[in-house]
Amino acid sequence: MHRPTLPIQSLPAWGRLNGVSFHNINVINTEGKGYGVVSNEDLKVTDETTDALHLLTVPHDLVLNAAAVEEYAKEDKNFRQLLDVIGHRSTRADVLLFLLVQVVLASRPSHTDVGLSNPWTEYLQFLPETVLVPTLWTEDERLLLRGTSLEAAVDAKISALDAEFEQVREKSSDIIAWNDLLWAEGVPVSFTDWIRLDALYRSRCLELPRSGESMVPCIDMINHSATPSAYYDENPKDEVILALRPGVSISKDDEITISYGDSKSAAEMLFSYGFIDPVSSADSLVLLLHPFPDDPLAKAKLVAFGGPPKIHVARRVGEEGGGGSSSTTNTNKNGPVGWTSPFAYLMCVNEEDGLEFRVLQQTDGAQQLRVFWREEDVTDRTGDFETLVRNHPLAAVLRLRVVTVVQGALQAQLERLSAVPDPGDAPLQQREDCVKTAAVLREIEMNILEGAIEGLEDEKTTLLADENVVAYLGLTEAAESGLAGDEASNEPDDFS
Numbered sequence: 390m391h392r393p394t395l396p397i398q399s400l401p402a403w404g405r406l407n408g409v410s411f412h413n414i415n416v417i418n419t420e421g422k423g424y425g426v427v428s429n430e431d432l433k434v435t436d437e438t439t440d441a442l443h444l445l446t447v448p449h450d451l452v453l454n455a456a457a458v459e460e461y462a463k464e465d466k467n468f469r470q471l472l473d474v475i476g477h478r479s480t481r482a483d484v485l486l487f488l489l490v491q492v493v494l495a496s497r498p499s500h501t502d503v504g505l506s507n508p509w510t511e512y513l514q515f516l517p518e519t520v521l522v523p524t525l526w527t528e529d530e531r532l533l534l535r536g537t538s539l540e541a542a543v544d545a546k547i548s549a550l551d552a553e554f555e556q557v558r559e560k561s562s563d564i565i566a567w568n569d570l571l572w573a574e575g576v577p578v579s580f581t582d583w584i585r586l587d588a589l590y591r592s593r594c595l596e597l598p599r600s601g602e603s604m605v606p607c608i609d610m611i612n613h614s615a616t617p618s619a620y621y622d623e624n625p626k627d628e629v630i631l632a633l634r635p636g637v638s639i640s641k642d643d644e645i646t647i648s649y650g651d652s653k654s655a656a657e658m659l660f661s662y663g664f665i666d667p668v669s670s671a672d673s674l675v676l677l678l679h680p681f682p683d684d685p686l687a688k689a690k691l692v693a694f695g696g697p698p699k700i701h702v703a704r705r706v707g708e709e710g711g712g713g714s715s716s717t718t719n720t721n722k723n724g725p726v727g728w729t730s731p732f733a734y735l736m737c738v739n740e741e742d743g744l745e746f747r748v749l750q751q752t753d754g755a756q757q758l759r760v761f762w763r764e765e766d767v768t769d770r771t772g773d774f775e776t777l778v779r780n781h782p783l784a785a786v787l788r789l790r791v792v793t794v795v796q797g798a799l800q801a802q803l804e805r806l807s808a809v810p811d812p813g814d815a816p817l818q819q820r821e822d823c824v825k826t827a828a829v830l831r832e833i834e835m836n837i838l839e840g841a842i843e844g845l846e847d848e849k850t851t852l853l854a855d856e857n858v859v860a861y862l863g864l865t866e867a868a869e870s871g872l873a874g875d876e877a878s879n880e881p882d883d884f885s
């Protein structure tokens with residue numbers, strides 16, 4: 390789809406027309422970060438200053454969220470029809486549909502049968518053509534993510550976006566007016582247009598204290614820093630304001646920044662914003678854990694668990710390891726690495742340990758899967774097997790199984806991450822920014838995985854010395870030698 394654009398120099402005029410007030414700031418092109426906001430005066434807020442120094446005020450009726458889309462639908466009966474068949478699933482889905490319509494209206498100005506233009510129809514024309522989030526990377530560029538925690542996440546996101554786009558296409562095609570506008574006239578909307586809208590939404594939406602998840606024009610021109618000079622808020626009139634932080638001095642032409650959060654991992658930063666700030670990103674990652682392929686209870690365990698089976702690995706902030714200290718910026722890059730994986734505990738227990746699944750017939754004829762642990766109904770506690778196994782006589786053995794499984798999964802991930810991909814015959818076409826950002830992500834994740842594996846190895850050594858574990862392994866070995874006779878193996882129990 391052809392997308393008209395507007396020069397950023399026209400943004401102040403758009404702002405004046407729509408009630409946005411800029412105080413002492415300009416929106417300009419910054420080096421390597423797209424647009425950004427700079428001060429056009431020296432500014433200072435002392436810690437004693439009681440009134441916040443406002444840099445930007447955006448009226449409430451420009452705030453875009455599910456409620457705003459609903460208001461818009463009240464004025465446009467055609468859009469109401471579209472929203473009612475496709476929307477109302479999430480704020481994101483409603484806003485994406487609204488954005489799609491605005492982009493199409495801007496690209497087909499002669500088409501006046503459906504859709505009402507509004508300030509967002511024009512504002513979208515100021516936004517950058519592309520965002521460096523991995524859903525918009527080429528296939529060659531996505532190879533750079535091999536072995537990182539984003540590899541599977543990006544593939545899954547692209548599949549989900551594809552399914553979502555097909556649904557929008559299918560349902561809107563049934564409405565003649567929208568079919569003409571979206572799919573039949575000129576260059577139709579493409580899947581890439583949909584991915585781009587999703588990327589714009591993800592990289593520009595923010596959480597307002599009262600209005601919740603929203604897009605706010607002009608506030609979304611402010612870049613991130615680990616040491617931000619400003620913050621946004623809602624005032625009593627529900628306007629969104631940008632204000633200078635207490636104690637901050639700004640020189641003319643200095644960039645004004647906010648924080649996009651200091652608890653997001655490097656992978657989340659790259660996924661949502663297309664860049665990584667190693668100083669403010671949390672040292673953590675999330676991997677999917679696959680159940681044992683030969684476990685006859687695997688399916689039941691997944692259903693009973695009810696969510697994606699994951700391992701969450703994170704450096705423990707505030708604890709000293711080889712050095713470093715923690716603060717709001719995550720400078721502690723050497724502390725111990727911990728992990729959590731509620732599913733690993735469920736995955737590692739079996740019938741002989743006391744796990745049982747029962748299918749109960751309900752009065753309405755429906756069937757219900759119930760989970761029992763040592764005769765107790767724990768259907769509502771499948772995410773809490775770490776606690777449940779603690780009272781088991783073989784608790785240390787069960788913990789050893791879990792530690793071994795988690796360590797194996799992290800080791801396999803580290804090996805995949807460390808492998809140098811075969812470049813193949815054709816030279817790969819990869820943008821330099823993607824190469825650099827992927828290298829940062831790889832190094833951060835390698836470091837976290839190595840730290841976690843080291844900690845797990847230490848715990849395994851401790852558990853292997855536990856008297857219950859020693860006795861259990863002795864019994865297992867004796868049973869095996871009894872059964873296998875001369876072929877008895879001295880291999881330790883296979884905890885995987």
Ligand SMILES: C[S@@+](CC[C@H](N)C(=O)[O-])C[C@H]1O[C@@H](n2cnc3c(N)ncnc32)[C@H](O)[C@@H]1O
Pocket residue numbers: 421422423424425516517520521592593609610611612613614661662663664666
């Ligand atoms: C909310 S927008 C900010 C305005 C944006 N720069 C633009 O051109 O419209 C967020 C996007 O800005 C860019 N960005 C923000 N802070 C950045 C930073 N510290 N380093 C690199 N890029 C940054 C990223 O592309 C991110 O997806």
